Amino acid sequence: MADIQPATATPASLQAPAEPVVIRRADYQPPDWWVKTVALEFDLDLSATQVSATLQIERNGDHERPLRLDCDGALPGSISVDGVAANWRHEGDGIAVDVSAPRATVHLTTQIAPDTNTQLMGLFASNGMLCTQCEAEGFRRIIPFVDRPDNMAVYEVLLRADKARFPVLLANGALVDAGDLEDGRHYARWHDPHPKPSYLFALVAGDLVATRDHFTTRSGAPVELAIYVREGDEGRTAHAMQALKASMEWDERVYGLEYDLPVFNIVAVSDFNMGAMENKGLNIFNSRYILADPDTATDYDYDAIEGVVAHEYFHNWSGNRVTCRDWFQLSLKEGFTVYRDQCFSADMGSEAVKRIEDVRMLRATQFPEDAGPLAHPIRPDSYMEISNFYTSTIYNKGAEVIRMMATMAGPERFRAGCDLYFARHDGEAATCEQFVRAMEDGAGLDLGQFRRWYEQAGTPQVQARLEHDADSATATLHLRQQFSPTPGQQDKPLMPIPLRTALIDRDMKAHRGEQLVLLTQSEQSVTFTGFARPPVLSINRGFSAPVTMDVARRSGDLLFLVRHDDDPFARYEALQQLVIDRLIADIGEEGAAAERAAALEDILSVFGDLVSDQRLDDSMRTEILSLPTEAFLGEQMLIVRPEAIHDARRALRKAIGTRLIDQWRIVHERASAVPYSLSREARGARKIKSLALGYIASAEAADAATIAFGQFAQADNMTDRQGATMVLASMACDERETALDSFYNRYQGNALVIDKWFSLQTGSSHAKVYEQTLELIRHKDFTLTNPNRVRALYWPFVSNQAAFHHASGRGYELLTDLILRLDPINPQTTARFIAPLGRWRRFDEDRAAKMRGCLERILAQPGLSKDTTEQVVKSLE
Numbered sequence: 001m002a003d004i005q006p007a008t009a010t011p012a013s014l015q016a017p018a019e020p021v022v023i024r025r026a027d028y029q030p031p032d033w034w035v036k037t038v039a040l041e042f043d044l045d046l047s048a049t050q051v052s053a054t055l056q057i058e059r060n061g062d063h064e065r066p067l068r069l070d071c072d073g074a075l076p077g078s079i080s081v082d083g084v085a086a087n088w089r090h091e092g093d094g095i096a097v098d099v100s101a102p103r104a105t106v107h108l109t110t111q112i113a114p115d116t117n118t119q120l121m122g123l124f125a126s127n128g129m130l131c132t133q134c135e136a137e138g139f140r141r142i143i144p145f146v147d148r149p150d151n152m153a154v155y156e157v158l159l160r161a162d163k164a165r166f167p168v169l170l171a172n173g174a175l176v177d178a179g180d181l182e183d184g185r186h187y188a189r190w191h192d193p194h195p196k197p198s199y200l201f202a203l204v205a206g207d208l209v210a211t212r213d214h215f216t217t218r219s220g221a222p223v224e225l226a227i228y229v230r231e232g233d234e235g236r237t238a239h240a241m242q243a244l245k246a247s248m249e250w251d252e253r254v255y256g257l258e259y260d261l262p263v264f265n266i267v268a269v270s271d272f273n274m275g276a277m278e279n280k281g282l283n284i285f286n287s288r289y290i291l292a293d294p295d296t297a298t299d300y301d302y303d304a305i306e307g308v309v310a311h312e313y314f315h316n317w318s319g320n321r322v323t324c325r326d327w328f329q330l331s332l333k334e335g336f337t338v339y340r341d342q343c344f345s346a347d348m349g350s351e352a353v354k355r356i357e358d359v360r361m362l363r364a365t366q367f368p369e370d371a372g373p374l375a376h377p378i379r380p381d382s383y384m385e386i387s388n389f390y391t392s393t394i395y396n397k398g399a400e401v402i403r404m405m406a407t408m409a410g411p412e413r414f415r416a417g418c419d420l421y422f423a424r425h426d427g428e429a430a431t432c433e434q435f436v437r438a439m440e441d442g443a444g445l446d447l448g449q450f451r452r453w454y455e456q457a458g459t460p461q462v463q464a465r466l467e468h469d470a471d472s473a474t475a476t477l478h479l480r481q482q483f484s485p486t487p488g489q490q491d492k493p494l495m496p497i498p499l500r501t502a503l504i505d506r507d508m509k510a511h512r513g514e515q516l517v518l519l520t521q522s523e524q525s526v527t528f529t530g531f532a533r534p535p536v537l538s539i540n541r542g543f544s545a546p547v548t549m550d551v552a553r554r555s556g557d558l559l560f561l562v563r564h565d566d567d568p569f570a571r572y573e574a575l576q577q578l579v580i581d582r583l584i585a586d587i588g589e590e591g592a593a594a595e596r597a598a599a600l601e602d603i604l605s606v607f608g609d610l611v612s613d614q615r616l617d618d619s620m621r622t623e624i625l626s627l628p629t630e631a632f633l634g635e636q637m638l639i640v641r642p643e644a645i646h647d648a649r650r651a652l653r654k655a656i657g658t659r660l661i662d663q664w665r666i667v668h669e670r671a672s673a674v675p676y677s678l679s680r681e682a683r684g685a686r687k688i689k690s691l692a693l694g695y696i697a698s699a700e701a702a703d704a705a706t707i708a709f710g711q712f713a714q715a716d717n718m719t720d721r722q723g724a725t726m727v728l729a730s731m732a733c734d735e736r737e738t739a740l741d742s743f744y745n746r747y748q749g750n751a752l753v754i755d756k757w758f759s760l761q762t763g764s765s766h767a768k769v770y771e772q773t774l775e776l777i778r779h780k781d782f783t784l785t786n787p788n789r790v791r792a793l794y795w796p797f798v799s800n801q802a803a804f805h806h807a808s809g810r811g812y813e814l815l816t817d818l819i820l821r822l823d824p825i826n827p828q829t830t831a832r833f834i835a836p837l838g839r840w841r842r843f844d845e846d847r848a849a850k851m852r853g854c855l856e857r858i859l860a861q862p863g864l865s866k867d868t869t870e871q872v873v874k875s876l877e
């Protein structure tokens with residue numbers, strides 16, 4: 001086909017970036033043209049891949065508007081409509097072609113250079129292989145297309161490549177044909193019968209080896225499973241395969257949902273912006289969420305793999321069979337799928353520990369986001385760059401919103417709501433509103449007021465107070481809800497807040513049954529009868545609502561709950577609250593010294609009891625006995641005081657370590673005697689072992705370095721080795737350098753473990769962590785082109801409150817230098833690093849000015865990406 005465009009046309013990627021355009025949910029319009037079928041042909045090559053596409057298009061409605069195709073870099077070499085060469089023109093960030101017939105066949109070609117695609121969106125090269133990432137808007141970097149999730153089409157894909165370099169050729173669906181070509185090339189033709197949006201398109205070409213297994217669905221359909229990895233990694237796929245089969249079985253059993261293709265392929269790649277991607281029949285994973293063996297992966301890594309494999313598999317229904325109408329509905333698939341993977345992981349392991357981990361994560365990432373300049377509802381109203389909205393709010397708060405509906409409905413009715421949702425919308429691109437309606441109709445809930453959880457940003461604050469009246473033998477719970485303004489939302493309507501509540505009798509040390517109290521008004525009281533003596537209030541059990549609770553309770557009541565509450569989350573929460581109250585009092589030097597000393601005694605005595613409490617398993621014990629992070633303590637203060645927080649927390653750790661030193665030693669020895677296995681007991685032992693080691697080190701025991709080095713040297717697994725290295729990394733001793741060197745030498749060449757080696761150092765509380773981080777930035781193994789490596793080095797440093805917020809501002813400068821260097825290479829990964837600087841309002845004037853100064857320096861950089869620009873502009877407002 002003739003190229004009728006002048007050869008001098010500037011590629012879109014070289015044009016000066018326009019001012020970011022704001023896209024609004026209220027402006028949604030269906031596309032003018034539908035693409036119904038897509039036939040793609042790829043001549044794959046690292047530096048010059050030829051693509052040709054044949055699209056069957058159909059006019060949507062009665063209009064004379066042109067065919068508009070989204071386009072990002074991959075301008076068409078040629079376009080024809082029904083076999084006739086066509087003219088095209090730039091229009092916005094796409095192209096327009098005039099088409100007169102109501103239906104037409106459009107043929108177009110492009111050429112792309114995967115090996116220069118450092119953004120890792122579209123078709124890119126990673127370690128000599130080729131793969132794609134199309135969500136959200138990567139497909140338009142391959143060919144111009146109606147690149148939006150409501151356009152669903154059937155795809156047929158023909159891949160051609162050099163057989164020696166790319167022996168494996170994969171795409172969505174099932175393989176229909178394959179064979180050899182001339183000149184050492186070969187081909188594979190894939191067909192996916194399920195209509196899908198372009199963001200679910202995927203291809204992979206490379207020299208990969210597969211681990212294979214199979215699964216038979218409940219209705220008897222056979223499914224071939226394969227996990228493709230680089231040669232040498234095939235010994236590390238067993239856990240991921242196990243997780244895949246368990247997920248398939250779980251979704252059938254719990255949701256009645258079966259897999260719908262004869263093959264399910266997973267490919268692991270080392271260069272990836274996110275965790276993984278649910279492309280239909282061809283999931284592509286960041287290798288860190290696939291590869292594991294005891295020598296290289298921690299127990300935590302094993303759990304993360306299980307969770308992410310399940311998450312992507314569950315998307316086959318919550319995401320692929322029912323997808324999103326537009327990107328404002330992202331939480332429709334992400335919030336729901338996170339909720340589903342959380343429940344799966346709870347079923348596979350410990351429900352109590354999983355809940356604590358999930359809440360800790362929500363509080364560490366989502367609460368700060370919701371309280372800062374980037375706050376947005378789980379269904380946003382506008383965005384500039386959709387990649388910036390793959391947030392903890394969309395994912396984790398989105399999951400909490402689904403969980404609240406599940407709590408209010410109960411398991412059977414929730415399942416009925418889900419069934420109705422899938423039955424109604426199978427094969428469609430749906431909205432959050434449609435999910436809510438299906439839940440109302442199927443579960444029989446009235447979600448009128450509940451819809452506000454989709455509309456409103458910010459974490460609700462709930463105050464609770466229990467009032468006892470001895471004469472009437474009643475206890476009255478007084479509740480109140482409040483909201484802080486978030487960007488664009490000043491006055492907020494009231495939310496329905498479901499609070500699982502129990503009143504615990506002081507003598508019986510038990511309650512008469514839990515109640516679900518639904519707080520719907522600004523102030524509300526509930527009276528409970530039959531309480532001659534005041535009971536102890538246990539509220540927001542299991543963290544039933546994603547809110548902050550301010551409960552008027554004496555520390556004696558909290559101690560009672562730590563010892564007697566039958567809800568494991570509430571137990572954990574009670575001790576955390578005691579510790580937080582005590583640390584905040586220390587930091588602010590509030591209260592009389594004698595009072596604070598008494599509070600410390602309480603904490604030490606309850607810690608002492610819990611270290612050996614037989615009712616706790618070691619995993620739960622570790623959760624309960626871990627102190628809140630410095631960052632979380634900062635969140636509790638209006639103005640964060642990094643040094644004071646650091647010192648107060650360290651002093652408390654030292655007190656706990658010192659007072660209970662004998663117990664910590666016993667625990668460490670007991671746990672060290674448990675041989676390695678993946679059993680719950682052995683995993684619990686490894687978890688408490690490193691916690692005990694940390695407290696021994698905090699006590700500054702003379703032999704702490706020796707014990708830590710012993711754990712390091714004797715470790716036959718990564719959990720113990722990493723745990724020991726983490727403790728040593730914060731110490732000033734010769735063992736520290738010896739362990740770090742030996743760790744590095746042992747794992748040189750294993751990128752995922754070398755990532756850990758970077759993180760252990762930049763996340764430490766060593767006095768020289770800043771200098772050490774600077775040195776690591778210059779290390780020969782550090783590179784800006786691998787997102788895992790960038791995150792491994794910088795995230796722990798940025799999350800290291802005392803180091804990042806050093807009064808000199810040097811931590812801010814270090815991050816700003818990264819942002820300016822990384823933005824031209826990988827804007828999506830860069831933009832994630834803006835939020836820590838955007839929290840300037842929470843710091844003293846001096847720090848705030850320095851943080852703002854950095855944001856302004858970033859904004860001044862010519863050619864700054866749309867991703868980073870959006871986050872900086874919002875952070876400065």
Ligand code: ARG
Nearest residue numbers: 135136273274276277387390
């Ligand atoms: N849908 C993927 C998941 O949650 C996330 C992909 C997002 N990728 C991106 N580049 N924005 O499983």
Ligand code: ZN
Nearest residue numbers: 311315334337
């Ligand atoms: Zn997802």
